[in-house]
Amino acid sequence: MSCRVCSGRLTEFADFGRQPVSDAFVTPGDTREEFSFRLAVGICETCTMVQLLEEVPRERMFHEAYPYLSSGSSVMREHFQALAKSLLATELSGPDPFVVELGCNDGTMLRSIAEAGVRHLGVEPSGGVADLAASKGVRVVKDFFEEATARRIRDADGPADVIYAANTLCHIPYMESILSGVDALLRPDGVFVFEDPYLADILERASFDQIYDEHFFFFAAGSVQEMARRSGFELVGVERLPVHGGEVRYTLARAGARRRSPAVDELLAAEASAGVTDLAxxxxxxxxxxxxxxxxxxxxxxxxxxxxxxxxxxxxxxxxxxxxxxxxxxxxxxxxxxxxxxxxxxxxxxxxxxxxxxxxxxxxxxxxxxxxxxxxxxxxxxxxxxxxxxxxxxxxxxxxxxxx
Structure with missing residues (x-):
């Protein structure tokens, strides 16, 4: 398998054997054979993106009965409420702003946006949690986000000031279509903000259980910078987050549209010093x-x-x-x-x-x-x-x- 970002060669470094779909809980007495796949991880020799070597069909993971609820933790509820407050005070403070969240789950973040009267849309393929979001007053469409989805949203609602994703982007192997969709939907001076588990924290803590079917990519600032560059974007902001065992919130903008934060270069230097993407x-x-x-x-x-x-x-x-x-x-x-x-x-x-x-x-x-x-x-x-x-x-x- 070649890299899903740049088509480069992948080098395997860890194999966790045959694994089931992680959220496919089994009814007692069900004798049907469970779907399994080889859970192995490799690094791209060209762009340094760490990723799974075998893709699980998305419909097996994200569906009507998907059981995870982002509102299940008080820590995460507070986390998303704080983010919504920050966005409302900054990127969404202009006239008639519009924010789109990819994988909005049960609407924990967008609920605060909706209560503020700001235009918004959640894109959520898992029907059950999407219905929960709608019940909280969140406007949501049941779909996977890709370029075609983005163009439909833009035609109906106009460009987005912010596109946001939490613990979602790392789930999606078809990155080229995602970033093309972001390009099609985002306002020229808008930002794409996403947060996901941080490779350096996974390595430092040996938190190998962060590696499972839903987590296809394992981001570091260096690989995100290269991924952004290949799609006409620039990594302009990073923020370390304590949630979910260590994450980073990345901010992308179109090349030249935003000033790059010094925190980006600081994190890139720290990764180089720690050898985060070194095979050893x-x-x-x-x-x-x-x-x-x-x-x-x-x-x-x-x-x-x-x-x-x-x-x-x-x-x-x-x-x-x-x-x-x-x-x-x-x-x-x-x-x-x-x-x-x-x-x-x-x-x-x-x-x-x-x-x-x-x-x-x-x-x-x-x-x-x-x-x-x-x-x-x-x-x-x-x-x-x-x-x-x-x-x-x-x-x-x-x-x-x-x-x-």
């Missing part, structure tokens, strides 16, 4: 991940053998990579608690672990809990203080396997 760094990451796998399995096996009670917390999409790569099933983690109704009563994809509602966590508390939703650790640990008070211990595996 990437292979070192893969070796750390193998050690994490072995240590996590050893810990869980030891707890099982001594009769300790163990549960999982958070049936996240990320957990699919951990469970299937490590070979962890119900014999090591008998169940996982999750607040998402669509996942409850089902089995985790590939690994077949039952998912139960949050009430199961305290009935009674297990002795140990694997925190698969580690990126929300502070929020969850504060919420589940009684678990610790009852003598419970959290099992974390990012950046290393440890008990908390």
């Amino acid at each position: 760094t990437l292979r070192g990451f893969a070796a750390r991940v193998e050690r994490t796998r072995d240590e996590l399995v050893e810990l869980l096996t030891g707890l099982r053998d001594k009769g300790a009670t163990v549960a999982g917390y958070g049936a996240t999409a990320k957990s699919a990579t951990v469970l299937n790569y490590c070979g962890i099933g119900p014999e090591l983690v008998p169940f996982i608690c999750d607040t998402t109704p669509a996942k409850q009563g089902r089995l985790t994809p590939g690994s077949g672990i039952p998912v139960r509602g949050p009430e199961a966590f305290a009935g009674p508390y297990p002795e140990y809990a694997v925190l698969f939703a580690w990126n929300h650790a502070e929020e969850i640990m504060a919420k589940e203080r009684a678990f610790r008070e009852a003598g419970g211990r959290w099992i974390l595996y990012v950046p290393e396997v440890r008990l908390v």
Whole structure:
């Protein structure tokens, strides 16, 4: 497979084996064979974009029953509300502004925009969450964003001052059509703002569960700069974000339209100094991940053998990579608690672990809990203080396997 940004040659550096669709939770008793694919990662020798080597058809991941809700975390709700406030005070402060969000999910960010009376549109292919957005007063179209979609939106609504995407752009392999669509829809002096998991943070923390079917690209400032250049855009802004285990918010504008922030050059220099896209760094990451796998399995096996009670917390999409790569099933983690109704009563994809509602966590508390939703650790640990008070211990595996 060649690079999906520049058609360059890809060099593989990590292989996580056969994996299921991460959000395809299974109904008990369903005997149909689960779809699987090889989850391997490589780097482009030309543009340095890190990406998956095998693409999962988008309809298998984003559909009517897609279960993830961006409003499910208070931290993320506050994050998106703060962003909306910032956009309203800056890019959307002119006469009759218009903002388009790609992958708006349940409308958490756009709800604040709508309440301010600003023209907006969410583009969301997953019908269930799109309906939730609409129920909050958000204007939304059920579709995948690509060049043809962008042209239809422009014909109907005119150009956008801002096109925004959160944890969406990295999901989309057909980048050329996306950026052509942004070019067709964006006002000449407008901005394309997107935030996604940051490659440097993934490497530093060995957070290998950020690698799963929905995350096709793993962005760094250097690769985003090259991607933008090839489509007539320029990387003019970057901002490090603490959410989801470490992200960067990138701002693109048409070449020459905006002054470049000094933060861009600072981040590019930091990446070069750390060797973020050096093959030796990437292979070192893969070796750390193998050690994490072995240590996590050893810990869980030891707890099982001594009769300790163990549960999982958070049936996240990320957990699919951990469970299937490590070979962890119900014999090591008998169940996982999750607040998402669509996942409850089902089995985790590939690994077949039952998912139960949050009430199961305290009935009674297990002795140990694997925190698969580690990126929300502070929020969850504060919420589940009684678990610790009852003598419970959290099992974390990012950046290393440890008990908390």
